[in-house]
Amino acid sequence: MAEPASVAAESLAGSRARAARTVLGQVVLPGEELLLPEQEDAEGPGGAVERPLSLNARACSRVRVVCGPGLRRCGDRLLVTKCGRLRHKEPGSGSGGGVYWVDSQQKRYVPVKGDHVIGIVTAKSGDIFKVDVGGSEPASLSYLSFEGATKRNRPNVGDLIYGQFVVANKDMEPEMVCIDSCGRANGMGVIGQDGLLFKVTLGLIRKLLAPDCEIIQEVGKLYPLEIVFGMNGRIWVKAKTIQQTLILANILEACEHMTSDQRKQIFSRLAES
Amino acid sequence: MKETPLSNCERRFLLRAIEEKKRLDGRQTYDYRNIRISFGTDYGCCIVELGKTRVLGQVSCELVSPKLNRATEGILFFNLELSQMAAPAFEPGRQSDLLVKLNRLMERCLRNSKCIDTESLCVVAGEKVWQIRVDLHLLNHDGNIIDAASIAAIVALCHFRRPDVSVQGDEVTLYTPEERDPVPLSIHHMPICVSFAFFQQGAYLLVDPNEREERVMDGLLVIAMNKHREICTIQSSGGIMLLKDQVLRCSKIAGVKVAEITELILKALENDQKVRKEGGKFGFAESIANQRITAFKMEKAPIDTSDVEEKAEEIIAEAEPPSEVVSTPVLWTPGTAQIGEGVENSWGDLEDSEKEDDEGGGDQAIILDGIKMDTGVEVSDIGSQDAPIILSDSEEEEMIILEPDKNPKKIRTQTTSAKQEKAPSKKPVKRRKKKRAAN
Numbered sequence: 001m002a003e004p005a006s007v008a009a010e011s012l013a014g015s016r017a018r019a020a021r022t023v024l025g026q027v028v029l030p031g032e033e034l035l036l037p038e039q040e041d042a043e044g045p046g047g048a049v050e051r052p053l054s055l056n057a058r059a060c061s062r063v064r065v066v067c068g069p070g071l072r073r074c075g076d077r078l079l080v081t082k083c084g085r086l087r088h089k090e091p092g093s094g095s096g097g098g099v100y101w102v103d104s105q106q107k108r109y110v111p112v113k114g115d116h117v118i119g120i121v122t123a124k125s126g127d128i129f130k131v132d133v134g135g136s137e138p139a140s141l142s143y144l145s146f147e148g149a150t151k152r153n154r155p156n157v158g159d160l161i162y163g164q165f166v167v168a169n170k171d172m173e174p175e176m177v178c179i180d181s182c183g184r185a186n187g188m189g190v191i192g193q194d195g196l197l198f199k200v201t202l203g204l205i206r207k208l209l210a211p212d213c214e215i216i217q218e219v220g221k222l223y224p225l226e227i228v229f230g231m232n233g234r235i236w237v238k239a240k241t242i243q244q245t246l247i248l249a250n251i252l253e254a255c256e257h258m259t260s261d262q263r264k265q266i267f268s269r270l271a272e273s
Numbered sequence: 274m275k276e277t278p279l280s281n282c283e284r285r286f287l288l289r290a291i292e293e294k295k296r297l298d299g300r301q302t303y304d305y306r307n308i309r310i311s312f313g314t315d316y317g318c319c320i321v322e323l324g325k326t327r328v329l330g331q332v333s334c335e336l337v338s339p340k341l342n343r344a345t346e347g348i349l350f351f352n353l354e355l356s357q358m359a360a361p362a363f364e365p366g367r368q369s370d371l372l373v374k375l376n377r378l379m380e381r382c383l384r385n386s387k388c389i390d391t392e393s394l395c396v397v398a399g400e401k402v403w404q405i406r407v408d409l410h411l412l413n414h415d416g417n418i419i420d421a422a423s424i425a426a427i428v429a430l431c432h433f434r435r436p437d438v439s440v441q442g443d444e445v446t447l448y449t450p451e452e453r454d455p456v457p458l459s460i461h462h463m464p465i466c467v468s469f470a471f472f473q474q475g476a477y478l479l480v481d482p483n484e485r486e487e488r489v490m491d492g493l494l495v496i497a498m499n500k501h502r503e504i505c506t507i508q509s510s511g512g513i514m515l516l517k518d519q520v521l522r523c524s525k526i527a528g529v530k531v532a533e534i535t536e537l538i539l540k541a542l543e544n545d546q547k548v549r550k551e552g553g554k555f556g557f558a559e560s561i562a563n564q565r566i567t568a569f570k571m572e573k574a575p576i577d578t579s580d581v582e583e584k585a586e587e588i589i590a591e592a593e594p595p596s597e598v599v600s601t602p603v604l605w606t607p608g609t610a611q612i613g614e615g616v617e618n619s620w621g622d623l624e625d626s627e628k629e630d631d632e633g634g635g636d637q638a639i640i641l642d643g644i645k646m647d648t649g650v651e652v653s654d655i656g657s658q659d660a661p662i663i664l665s666d667s668e669e670e671e672m673i674i675l676e677p678d679k680n681p682k683k684i685r686t687q688t689t690s691a692k693q694e695k696a697p698s699k700k701p702v703k704r705r706k707k708k709r710a711a712n
Binding site: 120122132134136156158159160191192193194195196197236242243245246249250 | 289
């Protein structure tokens with residue numbers, strides 16, 4: 001079944017699909033089709049595609065490749081849906097073909113299941129809160145999905161909430177909870193009263209949340225602070241004084257445009273003063 | 274889309290910061306953001322950027338019949354539009370209140386102040402007059418739309434040239450731009466609006482409010498003035514009670530600000546005039562020459578380093594010569610001696626001013642560091658102009674650089690042709706290994 005679909009896709013696309021391996025690290029545009037490694041051998045040069053009918057040999061050599069953000073499965077190939085650079089990560093444990101994804105710059109958030117985000121409570125209606133997460137629709141948060149939820153300790157309208165999505169797809173309104181699968185809060189819930197909330201691009205958040213991020217380590221050495229990162233581009237910061245909070249907010253916003261040398265300069269100047 | 278709601282913690286933080294006289298971007302209470310004026314290729318087209326707020330102004334003209342009760346005067350028409358790209362909350366049906374308010378203010382500021390001589394727009398009395406139309410589009414909303422819009426309107430009007438017309442008896446000749454140079458409008462004065470935001474029932478005041486600050490403000494006072502300190506329009510909204518001396522103080526501040534902005538406008542107009550006369554390149558494309566679509570570029574904070582050397586020399590010349598060093602040591606006990614006397618630490622003053630803000634600040638004390646910073650930015654920009662986009666801190670970047678004689682690991686970031694080059698050098702190594710294994 002895949003064969004007529006892919007032949008049709010190729011004639012529609014007009015240009016030949018490229019092998020994903022050759023395009024790694026380069027800029028790809030939406031609409032491009034990429035071939036996975038095991039399909040390259042079958043692809044002959046030029047129009048006629050003749051795939052040998054192999055019944056069980058194919059099944060053994062198929063490798064499980066994970067299709068990350070910016071890519072979509074289209075028949076046997078990957079279809080690019082966002083413009084950016086193509087990346088690949090080898091699988092750690094050896095099974096499967098690794099992950100492919102597209103690194104792109106974006107400020108507008110689209111809810112994804114499992115993402116931890118910072119939301120603002122906008123309304124109470126019936127049994128649920130309506131929480132604005134920066135997407136196209138407000139997410140719903142049930143009264144009971146907090147650890148130790150009682151009538152007294154509920155968030156008010158206008159409070160900040162750190163939670164994760166349990167339902168997030170394009171057909172339904174997103175739903176979030178402040179409790180993990182064991183029933184523990186695990187850092188989620190209502191965020192404290194003071195502090196500053198500001199917005200950055202999604203790429204910067206991913207960079208800051210990567211393990212061993214230098215920026216966070218350097219910032220932590222400056223002053224004691226509390227930080228919450230939401231995958232929807234929102235950061236909440238709190239330090240002892242307003243001045244320190246403002247400095248932190250400005251540093252994090254500026255980190256996007258600075259090289260690591262400039263950043264080290266700024267941190268050393270701040271550490272002196 | 275609905276506007277993102279303002280959370281309680283943001284509101285509280287902003288009000289507390291304002292009480293401590295601190296703003297989010299490190300400005301002082303009476304500071305304006307950076308104003309940037311750029312002109313298009315046509316006369317009468319300009320973009321004004323007030324920080325991140327951006328307004329596009331375009332002036333056009335047409336010959337029409339005049340109004341019946343004003344047969345010898347031209348017609349002025351102003352229109353401000355809030356484009357949907359300015360903010361997610363601006364939707365075609367949803368902007369009416371703000372839009373009406375801004376348009377009314379623009380009209381009062383520009384029409385009622387008679388800044389343009391409408392009599393000079395008359396061609397044939399009662400039959401043909403010029404209709405001047407000013408269209409303003411808000412391209413990005415980051416607070417203080419009215420200031421940016423008024424600057425854009427007046428700059429576009431000053432920049433505009435209308436076709437030349439000559440009347441001989443009954444004959445009216447309209448010349449095309451090729452036949453005769455177009456003629457500028459006759460503008461008496463340049464009214465510019467200055468906005469003041471009030472907080473905590475009039476206790477605190479900020480000039481040029483940001484979008485965040487506009488959300489938490491109690492009231493807004495707009496004063497339109499020209500550089501001759503004549504007030505053209507004054508409007509107070511939000512229903513706060515203002516004292517007389519507060520309003521007077523605001524008008525004094527507005528006078529100072531308007532003088533600065535008028536100077537900036539005149540300089541920008543002069544520069545554009547010069548470039549056009551000399552035949553150089555002009556237009557929007559030239560003003561964004563060094564920015565690329567793929568680069569996020571942040572504006573450098575302007576630090577005036579023009580006369581640093583003279584200032585430094587002055588300081589050195591006026592400073593007292595250092596006290597004479599006493600070269601004879603005073604022996605207190607065997608092993609402990611003292612040469613001269615300790616001097617009081619004078620770095621305390623500079624430290625306080627350094628704490629203001631880090632990279633945005635224009636403090637005198639950190640000028641020299643600022644120079645290094647700026648050159649650092651330029652160098653990195655030059656370096657990256659040839660190289661492709663570099664996300665230098667990306668954790669996902671895997672660059673394995675190989676020497677041809679070393680371990681034959683696979684390179685993923687190189688192209689197939691390079692791989693083929695490497696392949697023949699790999700093979701002999703592999704064969705040798707196999708032989709050893711066999712042995």
